[in-house]
Amino acid sequence: MQLTDLPAHTIAYLVRRREISAMNVLEAALERVSTVDGRSGSLDWNGGLPDDAEKIHAFITLTAERARTQAEEVDRKIAQGEDPGPLAGVPFTVKDIFCVQGTPSTAGSRILGNYIAPYTATPVARMEAAGGLMLGKVNLDEFTFGSSNESSAFKPTPRNPWNLERVPGGSSGGSTAAVAAGEGVLSLGTDTAGSIRQPAAFCGVVGMKPTYGRVSRYGLIAFGSSLDCPGPVAANVTDTALMLNTIAGPDDHDGTAANLAVPDYTKDLKKDIRGMRIGLSPDYFRITYIDPQTGEMDQQPIPAEIESAVLSAAGYLAQMGADIVEDVPMRHTRYGVPAFFVISRVEAASNLHRYDGVKYGFRTHDKVADLMELYRKSRAQGFGTQPKLRILMGMYVSAAQYSEQYYQRALKVRSLIRGDFDLQATLEALRERSNSPSLIGPSVSVTMNPSGRRAWSPPFLISRSPIGFAA
Amino acid sequence: MSPNHPEQAIPQEIFDHLVDLASLELSPEEAEYLLQELNNQLRAIDELEAIPLEDGATITTHGVHYTKQITPDARDDRWEACPNPEEILAQAPEVRDRYIVVPDIPHTDLE
Numbered sequence: 001m002q003l004t005d006l007p008a009h010t011i012a013y014l015v016r017r018r019e020i021s022a023m024n025v026l027e028a029a030l031e032r033v034s035t036v037d038g039r040s041g042s043l044d045w046n047g048g049l050p051d052d053a054e055k056i057h058a059f060i061t062l063t064a065e066r067a068r069t070q071a072e073e074v075d076r077k078i079a080q081g082e083d084p085g086p087l088a089g090v091p092f093t094v095k096d097i098f099c100v101q102g103t104p105s106t107a108g109s110r111i112l113g114n115y116i117a118p119y120t121a122t123p124v125a126r127m128e129a130a131g132g133l134m135l136g137k138v139n140l141d142e143f144t145f146g147s148s149n150e151s152s153a154f155k156p157t158p159r160n161p162w163n164l165e166r167v168p169g170g171s172s173g174g175s176t177a178a179v180a181a182g183e184g185v186l187s188l189g190t191d192t193a194g195s196i197r198q199p200a201a202f203c204g205v206v207g208m209k210p211t212y213g214r215v216s217r218y219g220l221i222a223f224g225s226s227l228d229c230p231g232p233v234a235a236n237v238t239d240t241a242l243m244l245n246t247i248a249g250p251d252d253h254d255g256t257a258a259n260l261a262v263p264d265y266t267k268d269l270k271k272d273i274r275g276m277r278i279g280l281s282p283d284y285f286r287i288t289y290i291d292p293q294t295g296e297m298d299q300q301p302i303p304a305e306i307e308s309a310v311l312s313a314a315g316y317l318a319q320m321g322a323d324i325v326e327d328v329p330m331r332h333t334r335y336g337v338p339a340f341f342v343i344s345r346v347e348a349a350s351n352l353h354r355y356d357g358v359k360y361g362f363r364t365h366d367k368v369a370d371l372m373e374l375y376r377k378s379r380a381q382g383f384g385t386q387p388k389l390r391i392l393m394g395m396y397v398s399a400a401q402y403s404e405q406y407y408q409r410a411l412k413v414r415s416l417i418r419g420d421f422d423l424q425a426t427l428e429a430l431r432e433r434s435n436s437p438s439l440i441g442p443s444v445s446v447t448m449n450p451s452g453r454r455a456w457s458p459p460f461l462i463s464r465s466p467i468g469f470a471a
Numbered sequence: 472m473s474p475n476h477p478e479q480a481i482p483q484e485i486f487d488h489l490v491d492l493a494s495l496e497l498s499p500e501e502a503e504y505l506l507q508e509l510n511n512q513l514r515a516i517d518e519l520e521a522i523p524l525e526d527g528a529t530i531t532t533h534g535v536h537y538t539k540q541i542t543p544d545a546r547d548d549r550w551e552a553c554p555n556p557e558e559i560l561a562q563a564p565e566v567r568d569r570y571i572v573v574p575d576i577p578h579t580d581l582e
Contacts, residue, residue: 118558212535226533250543256533258541295511297518338518349493356494358573360562370575372494380496388501389508391493396481396509397516409519411530416522418531452534 003028008090008185008239009266012131015074015089022074022089026067026133029091033062033135033183036161041139041154043113048156053164057156058178060096061104062136067091070133077131085131087246092127093184095175096137097144098230099219100124107221108142108152111355111362111382121219122254123188123230123247130246135184138174143352144195144223145386149173153384160203169199175233176203186243187233192223193340193446196231197457204459206240207233212452213258215244216251224347227340227449237458241265274321276438279328280314284441288337297338306442314440328439332416336447339417342397342410343450349394352387355379418451480510 003011003025014020038055040062077084099105099117106112120128128134139158141151148167149157158174160166161181168177172189176199179187189196191209200207208231215230222228232243244265251257285307286299301307318324357363357378364377383391397406448455481489486506490497497505553559565572 115562116558118555118562212533213537213541252543252546255543255545256537257543258535258537259543260541290511290515292511295514297515332522335519335522338516341512341516342519357564359571360559360564363564368574370577371573372577374574375494376496379494383495385501385504388493388495388497389505389512391495392486392489392505393509393512395489395493396485396513406516406519408530409522409524410516411532412524412528413519413522414534415529415531416524418534450531450534 022071026071045155058174067133088131092186122216141171144171169202171195200457208456211454216254216257218253222351224344279439281328281330283330283333339410339413345394346398348390414450
């Protein structure tokens with residue numbers, strides 16, 4: 001076991017007690033990266049090399065010198081009796097959808113492939129101020145549009161450390177792969193429709209989507225502005241709570257960051273769960289999906305292996321004294337996918353219009369006649385297929401003649417989805433005799449984002465691959 | 472055209488108009504793929520039509536209900552110096568005398 005295999009809270013504890021130095025931890029992390037990561041994702045990828053199949057490829061940019069400077073500062077503070085912060089000496093990675101001053105901030109897209117951010121995202125700044133060591137920027141699906149990391153323009157794309165022939169999930173797949181491989185002890189991800197929870201389940205780590213507004217989005221390159229939630233990826237629940245303590249809270253730079261005090265999330269970790277009512281909803285045991293051939297929306301039961309894992313988790317919770325309540329109705333869950341499709345595409349299209357080859361980012365090298373041609377060629381060559389698809393769909397469903405049928409209707413359905421969490425039947429089922437009800441199910445429910453609810457995915461068991469459940 | 476009937480989903484001329492509005496250029500293969508994907512996704516989105524909505528159903532723009540208590544006050548509207556304008560200018564693809572250079576801007580006289 002190396003230092004980076006220790007939990008973040010243990011590393012910080014040992015660093016603060018001077019039993020190890022931040023520099024010791026950093027060197028261990030860099031050695032791990034050097035051993036397991038292989039070549040970083042790049043726009044200049046010219047096909048796979050034999051060695052690629054044996055490596056993780058979580059990183060796009062390694063910021064070793066930045067981390068060394070931070071490690072020196074932590075060690076200096078400790079030597080001088082100053083408080084180095086709660087994440088003292090903890091190496092962390094950042095999904096490359098966050099701006100970090102002086103680093104390439106690419107969103108996994110050619111159109112931002114040469115962009116060096118002139119400012120730092122609030123959650124990253126808070127982790128650095130807390131003594132964390134920013135190890136680098138990790139890969140993702142282009143602009144977070146995907147669930148596997150395969151849509152990134154930076155290749156080779158990350159592999160799952162548990163099985164290198166599999167994807168790590170996405171879009172925060174670089175984050176979860178890096179944590180699972182012990183490259184970075186923590187990682188900052190984002191979740192717009194499961195993009196932290198799903199790859200966390202794939203990679204056997206803990207991923208949390210905080211309540212919308214709990215963590216500032218300042219410096220986050222936007223996908224769906226009313227849905228995007230920055231959140232922690234960690235190897236265990238205590239580290240997740242520790243990281244959320246650091247990144248949560250109001251921010252003058254984000255008008256949607258809720259003006260709420262941040263509790264110490266580590267305090268309740270050992271709280272007795274006896275008497276807590278935990279719900280199981282049959283609506284969470286069916287997958288809603290779009291048939292790729294016909295485009296029809298369909299539903300099917302979740303795989304038996306996953307259902308069994310979730311029910312086992314419920315069984316363990318019952319043994320610990322929780323009250324398990326079955327058949328909690330979440331009747332609008334089925335409509336989460338189409339509502340999300342409409343809302344997210346409209347917001348994505350709006351956010352992607354800013355990339356035009358003029359002020360920053362990629363500009364076509366072709367000769368152009370005028371500004372309009374510059375826009376068209378820069379955007380055509382800079383964006384991959386997934387951003388183009390979202391731009392076109394977002395423009396269509398928000399067009400004046402269709403908006404009432406699609407966008408406005410989706411926003412009304414969003415009210416219904418949010419209402420599921422407040423329905424009398426749900427309340428009666430869950431809140432009686434309990435002031436902290438919860439629902440559990442398979443790791444990803446897209447309804448958590450339109451409804452703004454917090455949700456997280458701890459790993460549960462390892463069978464052929466890791467399986468998580470959501471709470 | 473009614474977007475509610477799959478057989479009358481996004482036709483080529485509407486698609487071409489969208490591509491133009493989006494300031495994109497697509498290869499024929501890319502255009503064919505994206506048009507098919509759009510029509511597929513539209514069929515899924517049409518599911519929204521099946522949801523019974525009561526008269527007066529309200530929209531929700533955020534999942535979270537922002538009460539006055541948790542909504543941050545707007546910042547004071549005051550000028551602040553940018554600490555690093557040169558870093559920002561350095562991101563522009565082409566700069567001359569601290570102005571960002573672009574090709575000719577086509578102008579249209581308003582009627």
